[in-house]
Amino acid sequence: MDYLTTIGLEIHVELLTNSKMFCGCPADFGGDPNTKTCPVCLGHPGSLPVMNRKAVESTIRLGLSLNCDISPRSIFHRKNYFYPDMPKNYQISQYDIPLCVGGCLDVEMEGYARKVGITRVHLEEDTGKSLHVGESGRIHGADFSLENFNRAGVPLAEIVTEPDIKSPEEARAFAQLLRSTIRYIGISDGKMEEGSLRVDANISISAGEELGTKVEIKNMNSFKALQRALAYEEERQRKVLNEGGTIVQETRHWDDAAGITHPLRSKEEAFDYRYFPEPDLLPVEPEPAWIDELRESLPELPVARAGRLKSEYGLPVEMVSAIIAEKALADFYEEALKSGGDPREIAKWIAGDLAALLNEQSVDISGSPVTPAYIGELVGLITKKTISGKMAKDLLKETFSSGKSPAKIVKEKGLLQIADEDELMSMVEKVIAENPEAVEDFKNGKEQSLKFMMGQVMKMSRGKANPQITSDLIKQKLS
Amino acid sequence: MSISIEDVEHVAKLAKLVLTDEEKEKFRRQLSDVLDHAKRISEMDTGETEPTSHAVPIVNVFREDERRATLSNEEAVSNAPWAVDGEFKVPRII
Numbered sequence: 001m002d003y004l005t006t007i008g009l010e011i012h013v014e015l016l017t018n019s020k021m022f023c024g025c026p027a028d029f030g031g032d033p034n035t036k037t038c039p040v041c042l043g044h045p046g047s048l049p050v051m052n053r054k055a056v057e058s059t060i061r062l063g064l065s066l067n068c069d070i071s072p073r074s075i076f077h078r079k080n081y082f083y084p085d086m087p088k089n090y091q092i093s094q095y096d097i098p099l100c101v102g103g104c105l106d107v108e109m110e111g112y113a114r115k116v117g118i119t120r121v122h123l124e125e126d127t128g129k130s131l132h133v134g135e136s137g138r139i140h141g142a143d144f145s146l147e148n149f150n151r152a153g154v155p156l157a158e159i160v161t162e163p164d165i166k167s168p169e170e171a172r173a174f175a176q177l178l179r180s181t182i183r184y185i186g187i188s189d190g191k192m193e194e195g196s197l198r199v200d201a202n203i204s205i206s207a208g209e210e211l212g213t214k215v216e217i218k219n220m221n222s223f224k225a226l227q228r229a230l231a232y233e234e235e236r237q238r239k240v241l242n243e244g245g246t247i248v249q250e251t252r253h254w255d256d257a258a259g260i261t262h263p264l265r266s267k268e269e270a271f272d273y274r275y276f277p278e279p280d281l282l283p284v285e286p287e288p289a290w291i292d293e294l295r296e297s298l299p300e301l302p303v304a305r306a307g308r309l310k311s312e313y314g315l316p317v318e319m320v321s322a323i324i325a326e327k328a329l330a331d332f333y334e335e336a337l338k339s340g341g342d343p344r345e346i347a348k349w350i351a352g353d354l355a356a357l358l359n360e361q362s363v364d365i366s367g368s369p370v371t372p373a374y375i376g377e378l379v380g381l382i383t384k385k386t387i388s389g390k391m392a393k394d395l396l397k398e399t400f401s402s403g404k405s406p407a408k409i410v411k412e413k414g415l416l417q418i419a420d421e422d423e424l425m426s427m428v429e430k431v432i433a434e435n436p437e438a439v440e441d442f443k444n445g446k447e448q449s450l451k452f453m454m455g456q457v458m459k460m461s462r463g464k465a466n467p468q469i470t471s472d473l474i475k476q477k478l479s
Numbered sequence: 480m481s482i483s484i485e486d487v488e489h490v491a492k493l494a495k496l497v498l499t500d501e502e503k504e505k506f507r508r509q510l511s512d513v514l515d516h517a518k519r520i521s522e523m524d525t526g527e528t529e530p531t532s533h534a535v536p537i538v539n540v541f542r543e544d545e546r547r548a549t550l551s552n553e554e555a556v557s558n559a560p561w562a563v564d565g566e567f568k569v570p571r572i573i
Binding site: 017018019023024025026032033034035036037038039042050051052053054055056073075080082083084130131132139140142143144145146147148149272274277279281282283284285286 | 541571
């Protein structure tokens with residue numbers, strides 16, 4: 001039976017601030033346990049929280065980036081529960097009046113676009129970290145746990161999407177686009193591996209209009225894991241339904257090593273958080289002028305930039321997605337375009353070979369020894385047929401390791417491509433004379449033998465032969 | 480409005496309280512009285528009244544994003560009934 005997949009995401013983003021959400025303790029990662037704590041984030045009686053202006057601004061900027069309405073009045077609530085990672089036994093969060101509501105993000109897929117609704121963006125505080133001590137090394141069967149509250153109170157924005165996502169691939173593309181957006185506006189470093197970006201997913205499948213029972217999945221620590229976990233869960237639910245079973249509403253844990261989800265054994269009671277307005281914090285009523293100011297502080301966002309690159313330079317979706325993923329990379333690309341080279345070629349070299357070299361050497365684009373101008377120069381050399389594409393690959397590597405400009409290396413090494421017809425013809429004639437079998441095959445219509453002879457000429461010229469002219473000459477000679 | 484023994488047990492569980500049967504019955508009566516009293520408020524016509532979450536007419540109270548002095552971890556755990564090496568030690572969670 002065919003099933004429709006429905007996915008909604010809940011994403012937590014740790015905001016980049018100097019201090020915590022409600023107190024002046026450092027909000028950065030690490031440090032000895034409990035050295036970034038004070039009476040406020042330890043929940044001591046009598047201490048009072050005060051909102052961090054920057055965290056509120058970051059959340060409003062995020063909401064604006066996701067096309068949300070900013071609530072004219074917003075309040076904080078206490079979410080009550082007993083768990084030792086919250087020293088107060090409640091988390092300060094937002095409930096029915098979050099800072100931002102009702103936005104959307106358009107995700108460009110291969111051949112179509114998916115509009116994903118944003119239900120809300122709210123602000124809350126992060127929890128502390130528990131270390132479970134015991135033979136199992138896990139919460140189940142632990143002897144005791146150690147609590148470190150350095151992270152407790154770090155500002156956290158939560159984004160909730162509408163169930164508009166229809167496949168694991170779309171979920172991944174959405175999460176990646178959201179991460180890019182977050183990084184463009186500079187509110188978080190968005191590192192999934194380090195937990196500053198955490199994605200939980202709700203997924204259900206249904207045969208008809210009525211939505212199926214949803215299952216929540218947690219613990220995906222990379223975009224790849226998100227897609228794999230959802231694909232696994234989609235298939236698991238399909239099997240259950242096909243065998244006449246029913247889906248149980250539950251939270252499942254993704255085990256990346258095993259490639260499966262398994263149910264989290266938690267207490268079987270519906271959560272009753274007893275939300276009530278936080279009396280220690282006053283409402284937020286953002287002035288329109290303040291919102292305008294924050295809106296103006298936003299850079300061109302990934303969605304807008306992708307649209308512009310697509311329409312101005314005719315780049316294909318996949319290439320655009322690769323280029324716009326990081327603001328620095330997109331800036332690099334547009335800088336390289338100033339050389340006047342072919343936009344597609346330039347994109348190809350940046351998203352392809354250069355990205356691979358950077359990745360290999362773990363260098364960030366901002367620290368690339370190959371400058372945007374060098375990429376422009378490289379593409380120019382190819383277009384002018386001074387060098388072949390094959391030579392360009394090696395040339396880029398050399399530019400990367402030496403930091404010298406491609407034109408300079410070409411000059412120093414005499415790497416000029418051979419485009420002189422007489423010179424090439426003498427090589428072609430030699431190859432034809434030495435390979436009678438290949439010549440025979442070619443005459444019998446074997447395409448493969450042309451490539452073989454091309455290869456021989458390339459070998460003879462040490463890769464410098466102009467491939468187009470060489471190919472034309474061989475065909476001309478043998479026709 | 481009368482609440483049931485099950486309601487009392489639920490609230491006790493959420494508050495991590497262990498109650499005897501006598502206490503449950505006592506609290507059931509007392510909580511019912513409190514709720515009945517509070518119920519009188521809902522008899523008032525509040526159609527024109529804005530919901531009040533805060534009693535003072537002040538909004539937008541922020542602090543700048545600046546760091547302040549923190550506690551040392553010895554200080555942080557000094558009031559904890561159970562601690563080890565600057566970390567709070569808690570009994571098995573699940």
